[in-house]
Amino acid sequence: MIRNQLLVCAGGACITSGEKSVKDVLVDELKKNGIEDEVQVIETGCMGACDLGPIVVVYPEGTFYQKVTVENAGLIVNEHLVKGRTVSELLYSEPTSEKKAQTSGDIPFYTRQVKRVLRNCGVIDPLSIEEYIARDGYFALGKALEMTPDDIIGVVLDSGLRGRGGAGFPTGLKWKATRAAQGSPKYVVCNGDEGDPGAFMDRSVLEGDPHSIIEAMAIAGYAIGAEQGYMYVRAEYPLAIERFEYAIGKAREYGFLGRNILGTSFSFDIEIRIGAGAFVCGEETALLRSIEGKRGTPSIKPPFPAQSGLWNKPTLINNVETYANIPQIITNGAEWFRSVGTAKSPGTKVFALAGMVQNTGLVEVPMGTTLRELVFDIGGGIPGGKKFKAAQTGGPSGGVITPDYLDMPIDYDTLKEIGTIMGSGGLIVLDETSCMVDVAKFYLGFTVDESCGKCTPCREGTRQMFHMMEQICDGKGKDGDIEKLTKLGKCIIDTSLCGLGQTAPNPVLSTIRFYEDEYRAHIYDKKCPAHVCKHLLTYSVTADKCVGCTACARQCSVHAITGEVKKVHVIDQSKCIKCGSCYEICRFGAIRKE
Amino acid sequence: MKSLEELKRIKEQTLKEMDLRQAKERGKVIVAMGTCGIAAGAKDALMAIIEELEKADIHDVKVVQSGCMGLCDKEPTVEVAMKDQPAVIYGDVNDANARRIVREHVQGGNVVADLVIKRENI
Ligand SMILES: Cc1cc2nc3c(=O)[nH]c(=O)nc-3n(C[C@H](O)[C@H](O)[C@H](O)COP(=O)(O)O)c2cc1C
Ligand code: SF4
Ligand code: SF4
Ligand code: SF4
Ligand code: FES
Numbered sequence: 048m049i050r051n052q053l054l055v056c057a058g059g060a061c062i063t064s065g066e067k068s069v070k071d072v073l074v075d076e077l078k079k080n081g082i083e084d085e086v087q088v089i090e091t092g093c094m095g096a097c098d099l100g101p102i103v104v105v106y107p108e109g110t111f112y113q114k115v116t117v118e119n120a121g122l123i124v125n126e127h128l129v130k131g132r133t134v135s136e137l138l139y140s141e142p143t144s145e146k147k148a149q150t151s152g153d154i155p156f157y158t159r160q161v162k163r164v165l166r167n168c169g170v171i172d173p174l175s176i177e178e179y180i181a182r183d184g185y186f187a188l189g190k191a192l193e194m195t196p197d198d199i200i201g202v203v204l205d206s207g208l209r210g211r212g213g214a215g216f217p218t219g220l221k222w223k224a225t226r227a228a229q230g231s232p233k234y235v236v237c238n239g240d241e242g243d244p245g246a247f248m249d250r251s252v253l254e255g256d257p258h259s260i261i262e263a264m265a266i267a268g269y270a271i272g273a274e275q276g277y278m279y280v281r282a283e284y285p286l287a288i289e290r291f292e293y294a295i296g297k298a299r300e301y302g303f304l305g306r307n308i309l310g311t312s313f314s315f316d317i318e319i320r321i322g323a324g325a326f327v328c329g330e331e332t333a334l335l336r337s338i339e340g341k342r343g344t345p346s347i348k349p350p351f352p353a354q355s356g357l358w359n360k361p362t363l364i365n366n367v368e369t370y371a372n373i374p375q376i377i378t379n380g381a382e383w384f385r386s387v388g389t390a391k392s393p394g395t396k397v398f399a400l401a402g403m404v405q406n407t408g409l410v411e412v413p414m415g416t417t418l419r420e421l422v423f424d425i426g427g428g429i430p431g432g433k434k435f436k437a438a439q440t441g442g443p444s445g446g447v448i449t450p451d452y453l454d455m456p457i458d459y460d461t462l463k464e465i466g467t468i469m470g471s472g473g474l475i476v477l478d479e480t481s482c483m484v485d486v487a488k489f490y491l492g493f494t495v496d497e498s499c500g501k502c503t504p505c506r507e508g509t510r511q512m513f514h515m516m517e518q519i520c521d522g523k524g525k526d527g528d529i530e531k532l533t534k535l536g537k538c539i540i541d542t543s544l545c546g547l548g549q550t551a552p553n554p555v556l557s558t559i560r561f562y563e564d565e566y567r568a569h570i571y572d573k574k575c576p577a578h579v580c581k582h583l584l585t586y587s588v589t590a591d592k593c594v595g596c597t598a599c600a601r602q603c604s605v606h607a608i609t610g611e612v613k614k615v616h617v618i619d620q621s622k623c624i625k626c627g628s629c630y631e632i633c634r635f636g637a638i639r640k641e
Numbered sequence: 642m643k644s645l646e647e648l649k650r651i652k653e654q655t656l657k658e659m660d661l662r663q664a665k666e667r668g669k670v671i672v673a674m675g676t677c678g679i680a681a682g683a684k685d686a687l688m689a690i691i692e693e694l695e696k697a698d699i700h701d702v703k704v705v706q707s708g709c710m711g712l713c714d715k716e717p718t719v720e721v722a723m724k725d726q727p728a729v730i731y732g733d734v735n736d737a738n739a740r741r742i743v744r745e746h747v748q749g750g751n752v753v754a755d756l757v758i759k760r761e762n763i
Contacts, residue, residue, distance in 0.1 A: 106661040123756045131674030131706030181655035189645045310643040
């Protein structure tokens with residue numbers, strides 16, 4: 048008889064922070080106490096609050112233990128399970144009130160979320176197809192097979208679901224076009240490339256709830272008339288690949304994949320294709336070439352994949368999170384789906400909250416949620432009492448949201464209006480210590496490296512822009528640079544072949560739009576207002592604060608600081624390499640950085 | 642897997658195994674697992690309660706453990722706190738008494754008067 052279940056988060060972040068050894072301790076301690084038959088240990092996918100990992104939740108109480116270590120994991124068994132005493136030191140405490148949270152229901156990070164895409168993540172054992180079924184899994188496939196393909200497409204159209212891979216194209220229209228296209232066989236492809244460096248929602252779904260994607264792809268296959276599906280995942284996601292592969296095997300065993308699914312004439316199967324992790328391979332035409340075993344370079348659209356995709360056959364390609372919505376739409380209907388979100392962007396969106404924010408991790412909220420709710424209510428605000436400066440969305444293809452737009456409901460269209468994009472859902476919070484020119488340079492550098500080189504505007508243009516950005520950050524910016532960047536950026540957008548080049552200038556254009564004064568300070572005043580760009584900084588000693596303790600002089604690795612004991616020290620600017628060590632070490636606040 | 646019927650069977654079966662993770666709103670049974678309680682046999686009471694609930698097909702009542710309630714001479718002690726009803730603490734809860742408490746109080750709705758050692762004030 049099982050009296051308790053321990054759910055141990057085995058998502059990527061928790062594994063990195065030591066989940067495996069924590070789990071081993073739990074299992075060992077259960078054995079030592081002779082209660083291994085009464086208490087079950089289950090590993091789940093990501094529970095969302097990744098910076099609190101490793102996380103262990105004890106049921107039926109739902110007690111939420113965080114930052115569990117090898118040293119204190121034993122307490123969960125010896126105290127909680129044997130003696131019935133909650134291990135208070137492992138509970139989460141609210142940073143402001145310091146109130147201890149007993150369950151995840153007491154943590155604001157969780158209570159504000161609406162879990163649809165992530166409804167099974169962290170709740171079920173991803174390796175158990177039975178647990179997926181218990182949560183209504185594969186019932187949508189059963190229902191779909193009793194509908195006509197056109198009816199299914201009708202429901203997806205009515206739901207208003209838009210592609211979560213970035214562009215927000217209506218999913219129903221894509222399905223309709225692929226169904227209507229001439230040619231056979233047709234293919235279903237899932238884009239699990241997830242190239243945005245700040246994003247990991249697709250990985251979490253694949254790791255935490257793989258069957259939801261298998262079910263959705265099978266439904267899509269039936270709807271568009273395909274018998275073969277491909278799951279494209281990047282090689283950097285070995286755990287996602289492993290769990291998805293295992294799930295495919297189970298689905299075949301249970302007859303949800305293979306011939307004559309659920310006793311009908313419909314047959315469908317899925318194969319995994321592993322990508323080498325080039326950003327451009329997330330672009331659909333490049334991705335399809337990569338599946339064919341060719342080099343992943345984009346091609347001109349039209350023709351769209353719906354007309355001519357894999358091996359020139361009609362191909363449906365959707366993102367992981369897009370598919371994750373499908374089974375629930377089929378089960379609960381279009382109206383249900385539209386019951387949250389905005390009129391033009393119904394449903395929820397998963398964001399990967401990161402950067403200068405108290406709580407980081409995966410959050411799923413209704414479309415139309417404001418940035419203020421995301422950053423302050425769910426994210427817990429900016430640590431260290433710093434000021435919120437901006438949020439970057441859409442990764443290397445996106446731009447910034449400024450404090451002026453904190454209360455704007457976030458959806459595909461509102462973001463576009465202010466010059467950024469939803470992208471896949473990476474959301475990086477920046478505080479007053481971030482330099483916007485430096486941030487834009489970082490993303491541009493990423494695209495320069497990832498440009499496939501097929502077309503000149505992207506290959507050469509982004510490189511030129513990057514060079515100018517470097518010059519600006521190094522204090523060599525020239526009058527007219529802002530105008531040049533803007534002009535070149537627009538030209539690259541207009542003339543690049545694929546989405547990579549067409550969006551690469553966005554981070555620069557967006558920061559110029561909202562933070563032109565910062566660019567100007569770099570170019571004309573040779574100052575970095577956020578004190579980030581090294582070459583624009585000067586370190587100097589404030590004479591009346593310096594007590595002559597000599598700490599800085601001893602710290603400086605290039606011997607730029609001179610001075611005698613108990614006398615004011617001086618920094619030789621020609622020797623200083625601006626490493627900041629003296630600034631860090633001076634206990635009297637005598638080193639000035641400006 | 643050939644039919645939805647089969648799918649439903651798996652769902653029902655697995656839901657039972659996942660039962661501990663479902664929200665349980667109707668009430669809770671709290672077993673005191675302090676050193677004194679464990680020495681007096683609280684573990685047997687705990688397992689008996691879980692088994693009896695399962696037998697009675699009751700899934701909306703949580704069984705949780707607590708530390709010592711300070712009624713050491715009456716251990717094992719068990720508190721039954723059903724929603725919207727005053728909580729009742731029972732003493733000397735051995736295997737048989739534990740099963741009675743589930744059947745009569747949790748299932749039947751009648752306090753097991755002869756085992757009560759304390760009642761919450763109304
Ligand atoms: C450079 C580039 C990278 C992309 N990377 C991804 C990605 O990692 N994952 C993804 O789903 N879509 C990515 N896309 C978008 C895809 O081309 C495509 O629009 C998407 O997979 C369609 O699915 P959806 O309609 O469900 O969003 C990328 C596009 C571009 C231009
Ligand atoms: S825009 Fe860039 S990534 Fe796209 S095809 Fe041209 S060079 Fe390649
Ligand atoms: S560490 Fe600060 S106080 Fe000490 S000598 Fe350097 S500047 Fe002066
Ligand atoms: S910033 Fe670094 S190099 Fe410059 S004076 Fe201070 S310690 Fe020396
Ligand atoms: S990986 Fe454990 S909470 Fe995200």
